[in-house]
Amino acid sequence: MNDAILDIRDLKMHFPVKGGLFSRQIAAVKAVDGVSLAIGRGETLGLVGESGCGKSTLGKSIVRLTKPTAGSVMFEGKDITHLSQKQMRPLRRNMQMVFQDPAESLNSRMSVGQIISEPLEVQRVGTKATRRALVEQLLDRVGMPKSAAQRFSFEFSGGQRQRIGIARALALNPDLIVLDEPVSALDVSVQSQVLNLLLDLQDEFNLAYLFIAHDLAVVKHISDRVAVMYLGKIVELADADTIYKNPKHAYTKALIAAIPVPDPTARKHRVHLEGEIPSPINPPAGSAFGHRIKHPLYEQSVGMDLSMVEIEKDHWVAADPCCLSEQDYEQAKGLLVQATQ
Numbered sequence: 001m002n003d004a005i006l007d008i009r010d011l012k013m014h015f016p017v018k019g020g021l022f023s024r025q026i027a028a029v030k031a032v033d034g035v036s037l038a039i040g041r042g043e044t045l046g047l048v049g050e051s052g053c054g055k056s057t058l059g060k061s062i063v064r065l066t067k068p069t070a071g072s073v074m075f076e077g078k079d080i081t082h083l084s085q086k087q088m089r090p091l092r093r094n095m096q097m098v099f100q101d102p103a104e105s106l107n108s109r110m111s112v113g114q115i116i117s118e119p120l121e122v123q124r125v126g127t128k129a130t131r132r133a134l135v136e137q138l139l140d141r142v143g144m145p146k147s148a149a150q151r152f153s154f155e156f157s158g159g160q161r162q163r164i165g166i167a168r169a170l171a172l173n174p175d176l177i178v179l180d181e182p183v184s185a186l187d188v189s190v191q192s193q194v195l196n197l198l199l200d201l202q203d204e205f206n207l208a209y210l211f212i213a214h215d216l217a218v219v220k221h222i223s224d225r226v227a228v229m230y231l232g233k234i235v236e237l238a239d240a241d242t243i244y245k246n247p248k249h250a251y252t253k254a255l256i257a258a259i260p261v262p263d264p265t266a267r268k269h270r271v272h273l274e275g276e277i278p279s280p281i282n283p284p285a286g287s288a289f290g291h292r293i294k295h296p297l298y299e300q301s302v303g304m305d306l307s308m309v310e311i312e313k314d315h316w317v318a319a320d321p322c323c324l325s326e327q328d329y330e331q332a333k334g335l336l337v338q339a340t341q
Contacts, residue, residue, distance in 0.1 A: 004038040004074075005176055005208045006062065011035045011071035013054070013061045017281060030280045031057040033232035034071070036308075041175070044202065044209040046223030046240065048216055048255065052277060054232040055212045056100075059178040062210065063095050064088055076175065093123055096169035100181040102161035106153040112139070112164055113149030119171045138167040142197060159190035163197070170201065176208045183218060195222055217259050220244055228252045231288040232280055234308065235323070238315040248311060250323040251289045290322025297321045309335040 013032035016025040031054045039045045047055050060066045062073055064080060073081045080091060096119075099105035106115055116138055117131045126134065136146040142163040153161050162182060169177050179198070183191040199222060201207060213219050219226055219240070226243040228236040228251065236249040247253045254273050275292040278284050284291035286301035301322055308316045309332045317324065319332035 003041055005041045005076055006037075006039040006210075007074040008038070008062065009036050009072045009074075011058070011061060011073065012069045013057050013066060014069040027281050030232050030283060032061060032068075033280075033283070035229075035232070035234055037227060037234065037237075039176070039208050039210060041208055042202065042206045043225070044211055044223045046219035046226040047210060047212045047229060048214060048219050048226060049229035050255075050277065051214060052280075053229045054280070055214075055229055056180050058229070059097065059180050059210060059212050063092075063097050063178055065097070089123075093172040094174050095176045095178070096172065096174045097178045097180065098162070098165050098169050098182045101185050102153070102158065102165045103185075105165055106161055106168075108152060108154050110152075111149065112144075112151055112153060112156075115153065115164065116149070116168045116171055119168060123172060125172065134171070135167075138170055139164075141170070141201075142167045143193075157190075158186050159194060162186060162194055166194075166197065166201070170205070173205070174207070176210070178210045178212070180212045181214070182211075184213065184215065191218065198222065216244075216255055228255065231278060231283055233288070233318070234316075235289070235318045235320070236316065237308070238312075242312075242315055246315075248315070248317040248324060248328055249289075249320070250293070287320045287322040290320065293322070295322035305336055307336065307339075309339070311335065 011032055012034055014028040014030050017027040017029060018024060019026045035058060037045065049055055057066065061068045068081055072079055075091065075095060080088065113135050116135045120126060120131045120134065135149050139146055139148055144160060144163055153164060183194050186194060195218065202209060211219065211222055223240045225237065225239050227234050228249065230251050236247065236252045243252065244256060247256055273293065275294060278288055278291055286298055286304065287295065287306060290298040290301055301320065306318050306320050309319050311317050311328060311332055317332065319329065319336050321329050324332060
């Protein structure tokens with residue numbers, strides 16, 4: 001992607017599982033298992049999937065809250081994959097994160113003013129007076145009264161606490177914000193207010209967002225492109241309109257079919273998923289989704305190249321015989337052959 005602010009290649013995040021008398025590693029949880037993505041400046045990339053598919057782990061790996069096992073993370077043209085925490089500190093001004101539960105991510109022992117000004121103090125930005133003035137400006141920008149700086153986060157509602165978290169993320173004027181399910185813990189009536197705030201802030205500051213969510217209706221509202229993740233891998237990637245109007249992968253179709261329709265009289269085709277999500281400790285050797293739904297072509301998929309291919313312009317999908325229509329799979333298989341020649 002031209003002018004990509006973030007470019008990750010074959011990123012893996014495996015957590016060791018230890019056991020036995022000497023606590024040796026006996027297995028690994030493959031939370032993220034070979035993900036490649038790029039985000040442009042001012043763009044919102046929505047990342048969707050069921051709970052446990054690795055979305056939050058991917059977000060934390062990108063901002064280096066966890067150190068990736070393998071792969072690379074290029075941020076603003078610089079490889080940050082193996083930088084130490086000391087080397088990462090100046091770069092953290094340009095990348096921030098908003099967490100899912102503001103009640104947990106905001107220190108209840110600190111005042112709101114202290115919470116928002118803490119990044120400024122860590123990065124040694126401004127004086128005490130200028131930091132205080134900036135805190136008031138940020139509170140006003142996210143729709144909170146300036147007097148909130150003297151109060152504590154537990155005195156506010158969930159939506160107000162999330163606004164405080166957003167103000168903290170904006171304090172250092174970043175270029176990229178990872179939003180880890182920022183509205184899933186909020187009431188529906190409050191969700192739209194926070195989403196509209198995020199869109200306004202993006203227009204004002206030209207922010208790039210990685211918007212992580214499991215609610216596809218929310219993702220559709222805010223995203224330019226959407227990546228669908230299943231068991232640690234991206235299985236489909238396209239612009240938001242294409243994903244919703246012309247999904248290719250069976251898992252994407254199932255997620256879209258699960259979006260609630262506000263009209264009780266409307267009839268909608270439902271896709272009932274059978275089976276259980278495979279364990280990331282021992283993922284299937286072939287198609288992960290095909291294994292779950294016991295697809296007759298699963299055995300055939302074992303050992304196959306299930307890489308992503310550009311099946312249409314800017315529309316990428318895993319070349320999986322269990323998850324594509326016969327016509328789409330033949331096309332995808334042909335593209336894989338061309339790529340290897």
